[in-house]
Each structure stands twice: as C-alpha cells, then as structure tokens.
Amino acid sequence: MTEQTQAAPSMMEAFRGVWDTCPMFKELRQHAPVLHIPEIDAWILSRYDDVITVVRDSERFGAMPADLVGEVPDELKESLPHGYAPWQPALVNTDPPEHDRIRKLAAKPLTPAAVGKREGQIREAATGLIEPLIPLGRADLVDRFATPMPVQVLIKILGVSPEDYKQFHQWTLGITELFVPTISEERRLELAREQVAFNEYLTEAIAARRKSPGDDLISGLILAQERNEKSLTDREVLGIVGQLVIAGFETSAGAISFSLYKLCEQPDLLARVRDDVTLIPKVVEESLRRLTPARGVVRRVKEDVEFHGQTIPAGANIFALVQSANNDESKFSCPERFDIDRDAQEMRNSMHFGGGVHACIGQSVARLDARIAIETAITRLPNLRVAPGQQIQVQDGMIFHRPEKLEFEWDV
Template structure:
C-alpha cells in the first residue's frame, strides 16, 4: 500500500538531526510513498531503491533551472554532465571518461593521498596540542578531497583554494526550497568555475601533463570522437562536486559515529585490517547522500507502485541503508560488517566512477587518525548542516581524551 501525504518535512531540524526512525516507520508502512512537499514518489526499502537506481525505464532527465537566462552556467554544467544524461549520450560520455580514468590515475595517487592525509592529521594534532581542540572538517575532511581532485585534474597549487567555495555554493542547488540568494550564489559559482576551467582546458591542449584533465582532452573513442569543451568542463566540475561533497561527509559523519560508538573505534585502533570494511560501513551507517531522483521515461512499476512517464521517484539511500531485510541489526555500527551491499555509490549505469578513489581517501584519513590520534574524542557538540539531501556537519571539533 502506498501512503500519500506529508511524510516528513525535509527542512525540519529534528528530522534532519536523525531521519532514521522516520525512515523505519515508512518502511513498515510500505516500500514506496508519495511525498507532497517534494512532489515525487520516494522508495524506502533496499529492494525498491535498488530497482529505482537500476531500472532502464527510469532515467536522469535534466530539466533546466528557470529562468533559464539567469542560470546559464549551472544549466550548462548539468546538460553536459555524465550524471544527468541517459544513453546514447551517457554511453559515449562514460566510455570516454572511463578510458581516461583507466590510465592509472587512481593507483598513481594512492601513495600521494596517504602522505597528504598523514600531513593533514599531523597539522590537526599540532593544533589540538596548541589550542586544546581543532575542527576535523576544516583541517582534514574538507581539504583532503579537494586537494586530491585538484591533483587528479592538474589544477595549479595557487588556484586550488578556489575550488571548495565553488563546490559548496553549487551543491546547495540540490536541496529543496532553496532561498533566492543561495540560488544566485550557486549560479555565480558555476559561472566562475566554468570560466576558470575553459582557461585550464586551453592550457592543457597546448601543454598536456600527466593529469586526468590532459587525458580527458586527448581521449578518443573508436570513432575518433572526443569530449566537447562543454563536456570537459562539466566532467571536471562533476568530479570535484561528487568527490568533495561525498568524501568530506563520509569522513565527518563516520568519525563522529565511531567516536560515539567507542567500541568500534577501538576495534580499528587494534586492527587496521578492518579499514576497508569500516569504510563501507561508514558510508552505509550515515549516508552522505540521502536522496537521488529518477524520472520515468516509460510506465514503470516499483514495488507495486506505477510511475507514469514524466513522474519522478527518488531512492532514499539513507532508508535503504537501514533496511533490516538486508542488513542485520541495521541501526548498529559494525566496522567488520560483511557483506555490506549499501547503495552509497549508486547502482546500474550511473554507478560512481570515482568510487575507488573515494575509498582510498576515506581509508587514508581514518588510518592517519588512528595512527596519530588514537585517543581522539569529540571536544564539543558538533554543529550540523541544515540540509537534508547532502548530509553532514558544519564542524566537528576533536581533542585528546582526558586521562581519567
């Protein structure tokens, strides 16, 4: 049975603080529901969410933000994005981007990421020694993924501070009911980012390097086709936004979860062999991306609910991740959980190309914290970001545990 109505208020602070009891109640009442506020169906079981992500009758169908003239750059990035297109355009884009990725960039960066994570955590520890506490997000979780994507793309060192503010502003547009000033800020950030990347692409055409952007400029498919300049720019922006926003929040959400479940933190302190399974569990336990939309291109049935052409349905990934039909004791954090078929990187043709790199970043950050700050504790109550779709914290102050 599908229940319609106001299932939850996506702007309510209490719901945002802990949406999981609401999700559990919705799962008990049915697998798919109509949400009045969001204007779409929401899938809440793991099976229904997986079907939403995989069904070829459901696609990422981009619709320009309006007024179109006022959001030219934001719309350009999404019209040309791998994530916002379906076959045959998606097939061509993914083939070309995957071919560029396949030139060893992820493994090339693995030792560099480990060294960077260690340096950032060393700086965090020094600040804690000097000041008594320091913010994990400011000093580790935020700068790490931005630096990694900048290194991956070959962004010059002096330009790298530009990237995180652009990403932060643009992704606000994925929330519901965004204020007009935030919408204008997102378009301005998109315009500045597009202009910057056009310049960097021009440099890489003249002076190719060992970076991914140079390979994206050069890559061709079997027919000799290349990425257009707009597609190059959109791909670079997608890599930054997806790579930064997901990773920073996996690290932030995950470290807080571990410190609030001290027995699991101590398991990792004692056994680094659990880092890989812990990374998957942190993605599952407090999902950094809570909702992902699809639009029906044909009549589709998901868990008994018919979705007609043009109607939208979203996978509530945080709900899927706590489904007891798939995960034993789903509200329990278990860093050794196996198997762990979470949907945090998507599924089907839109499965995240950057998943291997994200895993390397999270493992490197966790490993460095465990090595250098095994006695970490939360220094003060963290402040949560007020958004639902992208779930994370404004700050997470850490300190060394007091000797008792």
C-alpha cells in the same frame, strides 16, 4: 493523498536536520513506502527492492533531470548558455547509448589502478591538513579536515594551482548549495554568478590541457581514446569534471566525518582499527552503508510505473532513498548497528555508490580519500574522541548528508 501531503513538512524538516535517519526511514518503509513530497515535487521510494529497481532499470527510469537545481537566472543565461558545469551532458544526466560512450572514455583515468598511482598526493593532502591540528587538542574536524580533504585531493588530481584552493573550495560548496530547494532567489543568483566563474575557470583549464597535456585528470579525459568512438568534447569534459567535483567532494567528506564519529562511539573498535589499519577499508564501506552521504538518487520516469498500488506517471521525478535501502532490515541484519565485520555477501547489497549504468565513476577516488584520511587522523591524533555536549546537525538539502560541524578532542 491527504496523509501524504500532511507528512511532507516533517519529511523535509528531517532532510534538513536529522543526523541519524535510520529510525525515520524504517517508519517510511513500513508505513509509507511510496510518498509524494510536494515541496520537491518528487515521489520518494524507501524500500530496498524498490530503490534497486529504479537504480538498475535505465529503460523505465531515465537519467537525473537537468532541472534539478533550477533554472539559471535570466540575467545570467547569456553567460551560462548551457547551464552549470555539472549539468553539461555527461554521466548522471545522460542515458544510453550516449552515456555509454562518455562513461567508457571517462573511466580510463579513474580506474582503481590509475587512482592508486595518486596515493602519494592524497597522503600529502591528509598530512598537510592534520599536522597543524595536532598541538591544538581540539578542533572541528569536519571544517578543518573532512571537508577540505577531498577538495585538496581534487585540486591535485585535476592539476589545479595550489593558490586557487580557497576559490575552488568556495565553488565546490556553492555547487552543492544549489541543490537546496529552499534557498532564496537572492542566494541562488549569487551562487549562479559563482558558477559563471567556475565554468570559465574549467573551460580555460581544458583549453590549456589541449595545447599542453600533463599528468592530471583533465588531460587524461582529453587524451582518452576508444576505437571507432569520437573523443570527449570540451563540454563533455566540463560536465564530467563538474559532476566529479560534486560526487567526489560530498561522498568523501561524509564518509570521513561519519567514519571518525562511529569509530569514536566504540573506543574498543577504534583501538582495534588503529592497531590494524588494514581494517580501514571495512570501516569506510560500513560507514557509507550506515550513513550514506548521498541520501538518494533522482530519476525521471519515462513511462507510467506502479509501486505498491500507487501509479507514478511518466515525466514525474522519483527520489530513490539509497540511505534507507542501505538500512533495510530485509537485506541487512541489525542494520542500525555499525559493524565492520558484516558478512561480505551482505555488504554486496549496499548501494552507497549507486548501481547500474550510473554507478559512481569516482568511487575509487572517494574510497582512497576516505581510507587515507581516516588512517591519518586515528594514528596522528592520540586518544581521539568526540567532544562532549554537541548537538549534531547536518547541512540543508535533500540529497547530501554531511554534518555541518563536529568537534573532536585528542591528547596533546
């Protein structure tokens, strides 16, 4: 236990700053496959077989705990009586059978076919962001393209007014910042105030769609019906939308950033993909495997469990490192290599969208976002390359893994 406690600070520092976690997680898998991190009061599992057990077994490992982002500050509890929007009972924070009803209804407007109908809107968002950058020859594509892209797509899919883009973007970044365990109490209070406004905004949008449904995701959730099942409540719709904002934003922004970076690392591969854009889905999947934007999933243990001789008690939190599992040499050949030609059977092992009952319901949106964004960037920015001399840092926090900034250059 002494060794585990001593290892904790370096582990949290790694979460805050390491760009490529592959070497570090390899050490974890080999020497500390079960590790308690006091700073986040969670047990970390890093081996593929352990992670997939947690992801798939909803009988022993419950939903993501509701207190993961901390309590609402006392002075705002009256304004947020049920907590932040993403923590209303919905998808990631409910267990079967309640979860099954919500997911069955929520999935209806998020099927691949339903999402595919929005390809025109997604292309419009990508084009609108990339065109002003073309004459510049250099820009931080994380800040100017990869990060705003999924937010703009969410705005279009949710039916949010374009004039609310900046505010919605700020709310989205604020939600993910709440997951950072080291933010100050002053900053947490500031973010909580923002979430009051976010909750109110979505609550008003839901009420408006109930009166006059449109062709948007909120309306689709409200109108979703299933025989012998009650429709989604306002609170459930609020939770679904809040959770989609987090998952859709972070996964897409990370996938776009990492894909462009990895393609630019291999100019021959970039040229090959640019000449054959049908390869882009393979780029997206390999990028999501190699540098999974959500490092892992948190589950609350329902009963005492044992991993490698270590008992984890009921009520404890497990942080199952999906990013480590997706680079486990027991399942992937040369996992550190970025290889879009990996065997399809091997790629089916990747858990970048989770698995089991809590598999990401917004994965069709994330995949389409990333595919269109990458196609737009590599075809519209000639001789795209990473700008030299950069120290790449990722944002703070234990769960999400996205570069803070990343400068690229191209010919003008």
